[in-house]
Every structure is written in structure tokens, then in C-alpha cells.
Amino acid sequence: LYEFEDMPFTEKHHKYWNAGGLSEEFVNKQGDIYAVKKWAINKKVQPLDYNNIMFGYVHRNKNGDETGKYKFLTLGPNVNKIHKWRTNVSNNQLWYLYKIQQECKQVFIAKSNKDALINDLCGICSIATQSENDKVLSKNIPILQKMYPETKFVINFGSDEQGKQCSINVSKEFNLDWFNTPNDVLK
Numbered sequence: 001l002y003e004f005e006d007m008p009f010t011e012k013h014h015k016y017w018n019a020g021g022l023s024e025e026f027v028n029k030q031g032d033i034y035a036v037k038k039w040a041i042n043k044k045v046q047p048l049d050y051n052n053i054m055f056g057y058v059h060r061n062k063n064g065d066e067t068g069k070y071k072f073l074t075l076g077p078n079v080n081k082i083h084k085w086r087t088n089v090s091n092n093q094l095w096y097l098y099k100i101q102q103e104c105k106q107v108f109i110a111k112s113n114k115d116a117l118i119n120d121l122c123g124i125c126s127i128a129t130q131s132e133n134d135k136v137l138s139k140n141i142p143i144l145q146k147m148y149p150e151t152k153f154v155i156n157f158g159s160d161e162q163g164k165q166c167s168i169n170v171s172k173e174f175n176l177d178w179f180n181t182p183n184d185v186l187k
Contacts, residue, residue: 001042002070002088004056006034012053016075020118031117032058039072052076057113059089062147064098071130091136095128096120100148107148108156108179109137111163115156132157134166141174154179 009017009024013035017027027033036054039046048054052074059069071087095113104125110116111132119126129137137155144153155171155178157163167178 002039002072002086003043004034004039004070004072005037006056007037009035010053012075013055016053016055017114020114021121022114022117026121027117030120031113032060033113034058036072049076049078051078057095059093059095060098062097069093087130089130091131091133092139093130094140094144095130097127097147100125100127100151104151106152106154108154109144111157111166115158119156126156132162132166134169137166137170138173141170141176145174152177156180159183 014024017024022031024035034056036048036056039048039054039056053076055073055075057071057073059067059071061067067089069087069089071085071089074084074086094109096116099120100107106125108116108119108124108126110119110126110128113128116126116128129140131137141153144151153176155167155176157167157178157180159181164180167180170176171178
């Protein structure tokens with residue numbers, strides 16, 4: 001059981017999201033993502049290092065209802081990689097399905113909530129995966145195509161080698177398009 005109490009963004013919180021052009025209001029409203037003041041596991045409050053910041057991501061189902069599941073991102077100089085992400089959302093869950101509307105003829109499947117929100121800010125309908133794993137995504141594609149038969153899905157998994165390879169693998173398997181930033185413009 002994960003729980004958290006939110007707070008207004010500090011300068012460090014803003015810095016993380018503002019790099020992608022995302023404001024606190026947008027991240028809260030469109031992403032259901034909040035700065036964490038306190039958090040608990042099984043009703044036991046967990047310590048937060050004052051040098052670190054934490055975000056709580058609220059998961060919603062395809063109808064937009066909260067599922068009671070969360071993921072937490074901890075950033076800072078003292079964060080062990082193994083503790084950067086904590087979640088009780090399973091790897092096969094998708095984020096922002098409730099945002100797919102009739103007018104979304106094309107939907108980008110982004111590798112992260114942050115990428116999906118940047119797409120959203122640009123007016124591109126986008127959902128996010130819980131895991132940047134092509135095998136997990138492959139299990140979800142038939143479900144998405146059945147739920148939204150009129151929607152064209154585009155894989156948008158980033159421009160690093162893993163992201164490109166996952167995009168290629170899944171797009172070939174399901175005859176989908178994929179979009180990644182070309183190498184010559186990454187700099």
C-alpha cells in the first residue's frame with residue numbers, strides 16, 4: 001500500500017519538468033503527478049532525504065478513475081538507482097488511456113509519462129507505458145487495437161538505441177508506424 005501527501009513544487013521540482021516545457025499546473029492537471037511532501041508504505045511514513053525530491057504519479061484506469069496505484073520518482077545526489085523508481089503499478093499497465101477521445105485518430109505510445117505529457121502539450125494524443133520493454137508493449141497492442149479499432153497507434157519510444165530497437169520491433173510485429181528523433185538532430 002502506497003500513499004502520499006503532496007505539496008507545491010520547489011525550484012528543484014520545477015527544474016525537472018520545466019526542461020520539457022511543462023508547468024506545475026499542467027503536470028498536476030494533465031499528468032496526475034505531484035511533488036511529494038510525505039509518503040508511506042503500508043501506513044509507515046518513509047524518510048525523505050532533504051537533498052532529494054520526489055514525485056507521486058497517480059494511476060487512472062481507462063475510465064479516468066483512480067486505481068489506488070501509484071509510482072514514485074526520487075531524484076537527487078543521494079539516490080541509489082535501485083530506489084529511483086518505486087511502484088505498485090504492474091509493468092503491463094498503460095497510462096492516460098482515459099485521454100483517448102473520438103477526435104484522437106492517431107495516438108503516440110510514449111516510453112514515459114514525461115514524454116507523453118510533452119506530446120500532449122504539443123497537441124498530440126499520447127499514452128505512456130509503465131515499462132520501456134517491447135515484450136510488455138507487444139502484449140498491450142492487440143488490446144489497444146480492440147479497444148480503439150479506428151485509432152492509428154504510433155510507437156514513440158525515444159531516440160536512444162534501446163528506444164529505437166523497441167520501436168522497430170513492435171512496429172514490425174503489428175505493422176505500426178514509429179517516430180523517433182533522427183540522429184542528426186539529437187545534438
